[in-house]
Amino acid sequence: MTRLLVCPPDFFGIEYEINPWMRLNNQVDHERAILQWNSLMAVFERDIGVTLERLTPVPGLPDLVFTANAGVVVGKTAVVSRFRHPERRREEACFEQWFRDHGYKILALEPGLFFEGAGDLLGFPDYWFGGYRQRSDIRVFPILSEWFHREIIPLELVDGRFYHLDTCFCPLSGGELLYFPAAFDRYGQTAIAERIPPTKRLVVPEQDALRFACNAVCIDTHVVLPAGCLMTERMLHERGYHTHAVPLDEFMKSGGSAKCLTLKLDE
Amino acid sequence: MNIHQETIVLRGHIIDSLLLAKVLDIILMMGGTFDIEDVRIGKTREEPSLARITVRASSPTLLNDILKSIQPHGASVEREADCRIEAAPADGIFPEDFYATTHLPTQIRLNGRWIDVEHIEMDVGIVVDQERATARAVPMGEVRRGDLIVTGREGVRVIPLSRPRERDVFGFMESHVSAERPHGHVIADVASRMNRLREQHRREGDGCRVLLAGGPAIIHAGGRDALTWLIEEEFIHVLFCGNALAAHDMEADLYGTSLGYGLTAGRTVPHGHEHHLRTINRIRAIGSIERAVTSGVVKNGIMAACVRKHVPVVMAGTIRDDGPLPGVITDSVQAQRAMRAAIDGVKLALLVASTLHAVATGNLLPATVPTVCADINPSVPTKLADRGSFQAVGLVMDAASFLSELARLLGRPA
Numbered sequence: 078m079t080r081l082l083v084c085p086p087d088f089f090g091i092e093y094e095i096n097p098w099m100r101l102n103n104q105v106d107h108e109r110a111i112l113q114w115n116s117l118m119a120v121f122e123r124d125i126g127v128t129l130e131r132l133t134p135v136p137g138l139p140d141l142v143f144t145a146n147a148g149v150v151v152g153k154t155a156v157v158s159r160f161r162h163p164e165r166r167r168e169e170a171c172f173e174q175w176f177r178d179h180g181y182k183i184l185a186l187e188p189g190l191f192f193e194g195a196g197d198l199l200g201f202p203d204y205w206f207g208g209y210r211q212r213s214d215i216r217v218f219p220i221l222s223e224w225f226h227r228e229i230i231p232l233e234l235v236d237g238r239f240y241h242l243d244t245c246f247c248p249l250s251g252g253e254l255l256y257f258p259a260a261f262d263r264y265g266q267t268a269i270a271e272r273i274p275p276t277k278r279l280v281v282p283e284q285d286a287l288r289f290a291c292n293a294v295c296i297d298t299h300v301v302l303p304a305g306c307l308m309t310e311r312m313l314h315e316r317g318y319h320t321h322a323v324p325l326d327e328f329m330k331s332g333g334s335a336k337c338l339t340l341k342l343d344e
Numbered sequence: 345m346n347i348h349q350e351t352i353v354l355r356g357h358i359i360d361s362l363l364l365a366k367v368l369d370i371i372l373m374m375g376g377t378f379d380i381e382d383v384r385i386g387k388t389r390e391e392p393s394l395a396r397i398t399v400r401a402s403s404p405t406l407l408n409d410i411l412k413s414i415q416p417h418g419a420s421v422e423r424e425a426d427c428r429i430e431a432a433p434a435d436g437i438f439p440e441d442f443y444a445t446t447h448l449p450t451q452i453r454l455n456g457r458w459i460d461v462e463h464i465e466m467d468v469g470i471v472v473d474q475e476r477a478t479a480r481a482v483p484m485g486e487v488r489r490g491d492l493i494v495t496g497r498e499g500v501r502v503i504p505l506s507r508p509r510e511r512d513v514f515g516f517m518e519s520h521v522s523a524e525r526p527h528g529h530v531i532a533d534v535a536s537r538m539n540r541l542r543e544q545h546r547r548e549g550d551g552c553r554v555l556l557a558g559g560p561a562i563i564h565a566g567g568r569d570a571l572t573w574l575i576e577e578e579f580i581h582v583l584f585c586g587n588a589l590a591a592h593d594m595e596a597d598l599y600g601t602s603l604g605y606g607l608t609a610g611r612t613v614p615h616g617h618e619h620h621l622r623t624i625n626r627i628r629a630i631g632s633i634e635r636a637v638t639s640g641v642v643k644n645g646i647m648a649a650c651v652r653k654h655v656p657v658v659m660a661g662t663i664r665d666d667g668p669l670p671g672v673i674t675d676s677v678q679a680q681r682a683m684r685a686a687i688d689g690v691k692l693a694l695l696v697a698s699t700l701h702a703v704a705t706g707n708l709l710p711a712t713v714p715t716v717c718a719d720i721n722p723s724v725p726t727k728l729a730d731r732g733s734f735q736a737v738g739l740v741m742d743a744a745s746f747l748s749e750l751a752r753l754l755g756r757p758a
Contacts, residue, residue, distance in 0.1 A: 219356035
């Protein structure tokens with residue numbers, strides 16, 4: 078059974094600007110945010126049957142809700158993130174504590190080597206992709222590759238709006254890839270095309286990509302994604318996936334959506 | 345040398361991600377060049393690959409800009425150490441572990457900075473002047489006790505030759521020696537270089553010179569007139585030879601023979617074998633070749649042309665020399681020193697019909713000097729290449745044909 082780490086949005090808000098989506102003058106409607114988060118959790122728990130692990134929110138850490146950036150988990154081993162922006166660095170200790178408390182073995186990257194967890198490391202069972210340049214440092218991937226014995230293909234993120242790999246790239250359980258090619262340069266696009274045949278590549282239109290259609294959570298045949306991405310949903314239906322669209326626009330104010338709000342604990 | 349370079353390492357899944365291609369493209373797009381020193385491809389999909397790449401740029405600023413642009417893609421500058429230096433234990437003796445040079449452009453890292461080794465030549469050591477932060481090649485015999493000599497290989501780098509801009513026979517920079525190879529285009533390329541170098545020599549003087557090192561077969565084979573013409577027309581600016589070439593050249597002028605053979609009659613003349621001895625004796629009596637020419641005793645030929653055109657001649661003696669002529673240096677180490685002093689500014693070297701002089705000259709020349717070795721005996725260019733002068737283009741042909749054809753292409757009347 079799938080387990081997801083989540084963090085209630087008790088202290089979620091816009092307190093700084095570290096990506097093009099964040100605007101201090103575009104404040105979060107706190108009540109709506111809580112409602113949206115609760116309905117997302119209801120989809121996971123009730124509709125899909127996922128087990129949720131809830132991290133205790135901490136005042137002053139508004140982005141702790143985005144647990145995708147806690148780190149990356151493989152079996153009972155966790156690599157805790159090292160955030161590029163100082164604003165998020167205080168989250169590292171909270172995530173690390175949670176992993177320790179729950180019996181995970183912690184592998185630590187050397188300081189100064191930025192890595193933003195599952196936000197920048199996604200993939201299929203036998204190989205992964207790593208997003209770099211915006212947040213994570215490419216030098217992390219050979220290290221992780223050695224630790225986890227997985228091939229990691231680095232992809233440069235070239236559009237600041239898609240600052241984490243999980244904002245423009247979503248591997249699906251059937252081997253398909255939901256992605257927005259323009260977030261990558263031609264090397265990245267070619268590298269993706271050489272791994273994933275055309276029939277398995279689902280290209281998200283820009284309109285949906287900007288609603289973070291790719292920031293979706295795929296569990297078996299279920300895909301949970303932000304509301305309003307109709308063309309993407311249609312593509313997914315054609316491939317036999319059940320879609321669950323959840324309004325998450327309060328979190329989009331911070332540059333995050335369904336996937337950013339979760340961290341898969343068991344692969 | 346104007347080459348600024350740094351070695352970078354790229355590791356990870358750099359092939360399938362096209363990361364290696366991207367980094368190389370960035371280097372080229374920004375105006376740099378690269379050499380891939382080493383690529384190790386992971387044996388399994390999980391195993392990372394590794395590439396070591398030398399990045400070169402025309403200025404330190406450009407090099408820095410390139411490094412800054414490729415670092416976000418994972419390229420890290422290889423950790424480098426200063427070269428090791430040790431004091432020479434005695435005059436004429438290098439420290440045990442001395443670095444032996446090649447004739448390729450070489451740099452050493454001193455106090456964190458890469459500096460060029462001046463006057464590079466093969467099979468010598470490197471002496472460092474720490475105060476001035478300079479380094480130069482030094483032959484074993486010339487090292488003095490206490491000189492700081494580079495040891496080991498750390499902090500020393502050799503820069504491979506870049507392809508010359510001119511797309512002629514020297515562009516390949518590798519010696520193929522074959523008697524079956526057509527010579528025409530090689531000689532034509534040499535001639536066109538010599539034409540350009542003569543213009544440059546007239547503008548720049550000794551900063552740009554053509555060297556010819558030759559043996560006496562030039563005279564015997566009938567190449568004397570062509571070589572004389574090349575010197576008189578200012579195509580050749582330095583001459584290396586031995587006792588014999590000079591002796592037979594002047595014998596030809598004084599007696600019309602070369603080692604006793606009538607050059608025009610084509611047969612031995614009575615007592616002809618004495619001619620070269622009488623020639624040597626005569627010049628010894630006069631005191632110098634220069635005086636023999638200026639006084640009008642020797643009127644024509646190679647030596648006369650050299651004196652008139654102020655072409656420096658280094659004559660290195662051998663164990664079987666008669667005389668020798670005044671000016672022949674009989675101490676080999678001294679002769680090397682004199683040759684070494686004369687190769688500054690050489691932009692083209694012609695090594696014609698002499699095994700010893702060809703190899704000795706080849707040893708002194710940096711690999712950056714285009715070199716032609718013309719000899720009737722294929723083993724000479726081969727030997728030259730085997731001893732490391734891989735940049736020499738070998739021509740298996742008779743000296744006279746080579747020089748005559750060269751002179752003809754450069755405008756000598758038939």
